[in-house]
Amino acid sequence: MAKIIVCFPFYSEKVKIIEKNILKAGAYPSVKEILCVGKEKNGCYQKLSERLPSLQEKTKKKITLLLQKKFGSKRSGKGDGMLTALEYFLKMPYERIHFYDSDITNFSKKWIERVENKSRQGFDVVRCFYPRSSTDAQITWHITRTGFAILWPQTEVSLIRQPLGGELALQKKAVKKIFKKILNFNDWGIDTAITFFSFFENCSIYEVYIKEGKLHKYYDSLEDLKTMCIECFSTLQELRKTFIKNTSGKYVREDIKRRVSPKVKTKLSYKIEKTLFLLKKGWTRKQASYLKFFPKKVQKRMKECQNYPRFSFMTKKTWFEIFQILIEKFKKGDKDWEELLFKLWVARVLDYTLKIAIKGYNYALDYLEKMIEDYRDWNLCKKS
Secondary structure, eight states: OOOEEEEEEESSOOHHHHHHHHHHHHTSTTEEEEEEEESSSSHHHHHHHHHHHHHHHHHOSEEEEEEOOOOSSSOSSHHHHHHHHHHHHHTSSOSEEEEOOTTOTTOOHHHHHHHHHHHTTTOSEEEEEOOOOTTSOHHIIIIIIHHHHHHOTTSSGGGOSOTTOSOEEEEHHHHHHHGGGGTTOOSTTHHHHHHHHHHHTTOOEEEEEOTTOOOOOOOSSGGGGHHHHHHHHHHHHHHTTOOOSOSOOOEEEOOOOOOOOHHHHHOOOSOHHHHHHHTTTTOOHHHHHHGGGSOHHHHHHHHHTTTSOOOTTOOHHHHHHHHHHHHHHOOTTOHHHHHHHHHHHHHHHHHHHHHTGGGOHHHHHHHHHHHHHHHHHHHHHHHO
């Protein structure tokens, strides 16, 4: 039986939830060590440190608490926590490392069991995917998967359902292949980078379905996702010039029937009223001047947002067009470019929410999958 290590990166979650997840992971026989990587020595870190002896006694497993190191040149974020864990894993005698977000309220050892089942079959990377609200995952759909479809349409990388998911397992050989390549993606870009390099380094990838879904908090407004939006987009922009030596990573999508709880189907993931206000907020002359790079329709409607929120113009075809302009023109670190990117993305999410998601869960999910398919096809047509 393979020896595995399970990692829970954390920041300021409820310690009781982290404790429960540690106990669940410790109950799986192959787990030989549980690694908790904290962002900083805050109250959560201190409380967990005090609880470790008791948790080790209950699980009869080694539990290690680490403070994340600084790796890349970007803002210290989620990536530093995952990179700290991967560096630790490479020095230890374990065959696989599993990552699970520490704030999952319905985590169980069944998650590990399902992932391990596919890992034992030889897949280099096993990722979890689960049902999500039709208004959740809007960075996944409109930034990362859109970017994968537009930038690498000849590959299957855009078909990966949850490329930003924090629940995955990697074989040691996969980590050795990608570790040095992902070192500078130490912010929210880490998930995009891991997915990208796993695929293009020809790792075999399997997405396993967690039917219970992942229960977590929802957003007050899309402003909660502003930093993530900017950092995920800039990661794609940085990766677009990466030399690709092959285009055929082995990727398997687990076939599932869309059995989703009513709670997930009807949940709105963010507050629309507060999000509408973001389109009017914080405009500068410089932001308005950057609109010159976009089609006249986009210029006109976005300028009108300074007085009244506009978004119905941001169709999937318009987003396809401006995404390619953003990939060329956007400058990370320029606050006005970052603010404009965010506003454009907000307009796209609002248009999708109020035109598509409102028509029902299955309709919305089918639309989003077709959108990614269209983006691939449109770009392949351009290149042929």
